[in-house]
Amino acid sequence: MTTIDAVFPEPVVDGSGSRTLDRGLRLLSLVCASPVPLSVAEIATASGLHRSICYRLVRTLAHHDLLERDPDGRYGAGGGLAVLAGRLEPRLQAAARPHLERLAEQTGMTAFVVAAHGEDAVTVLVLEPQTGLAHVSYRPGGRHRLEVGAPGLAILAGRPEAAGERPEVTRARTRGWATSVGEVIPGYHAVAAPVVEADGQCRHAVAVVYAGEGDPARLGPALVDTARRIAADLA
Known part of the structure; x- marks a missing residue:
């Protein structure tokens, strides 16, 4: 099971913020990061919070x-997350859709x-x-560290080389696209390309996610082309 520390920052412990709000946001992140819905008992175990506290927050x-x-x-991610995500970066969404x-x-x-x-x-x-018989259902609002998963690796690859970067980032910078298997959601594959804007900055990446067989060598060029088109419309 995904642990809460793997998907959200350290908890508020110094009185600089609301502890209840912090717990609620961390719990929300934990549930959204899980590939399957979780029971309150599972959420309590993964978060380290008392079951009664988890129940009230959930x-x-x-x-x-x-x-x-x-x-x-x-419990799994709710539809309200998509509404909130829809209000994030409206210019990017309009260009990318x-x-x-x-x-x-x-x-x-x-x-x-x-x-x-x-x-x-x-x-x-x-x-x-x-079209197609089956595809992966994926919700907006998901969050993970840039250092894991093809989309994050692609963003890093669209930036100048950094000391200590993963070999996967260096490889993605050379070929133009990144891949990952099971780094964000166990068992799922992702391929992504960086969206490098006219000012040379890379703030975004475009990706596909799938289960089972796929051909990254075929998908990579399609993602690079899509990323370039999005960057052009953002200019």
Whole structure:
């Protein structure tokens, strides 16, 4: 199971902020990072919080549609997260949407755009293909460290070389696209390309996510082309 420390910063302990709000946000991040819905007991174990505290936080988050309770009483990401994510970087979303739609249909895979926020990569826009038998369901608002997962690696590859960077970043900078397997969600593959804007800055990446077989060598060039188109429309 994903641990809360792996997906969110250290907790507030010095009185500089609201401890309750901090716990709620960390719990929300934990649930959203899990590949499967979690019970309150599982959330309590993974977060290290008392079960009664987790129950109150989960109920509050679900009331605001940030978490969603399934028929088995387990919790996953709620639809309210997509509403919040839809208000993030509207200019990027407007520029990326038509190209992301084309990419999703071209590959038959779920396509998405991430934005760098501090040391994290945040999923801003997700589009699923309208054709094909099956595809991965993925929600906006997901967050992970830039150093893990193809989208984060792609953003780093779009920037100047940094001391101590992962070999995968160096490789992605050379070929133009990054890959990862199971680094954000166990069992899932991702391929991503950096969106380098006219000012030379790389703040975003475009990616596809899939389960099972895929051909990164075929997907990579398609992602590079999509990234260039998005960058041109952002200029």
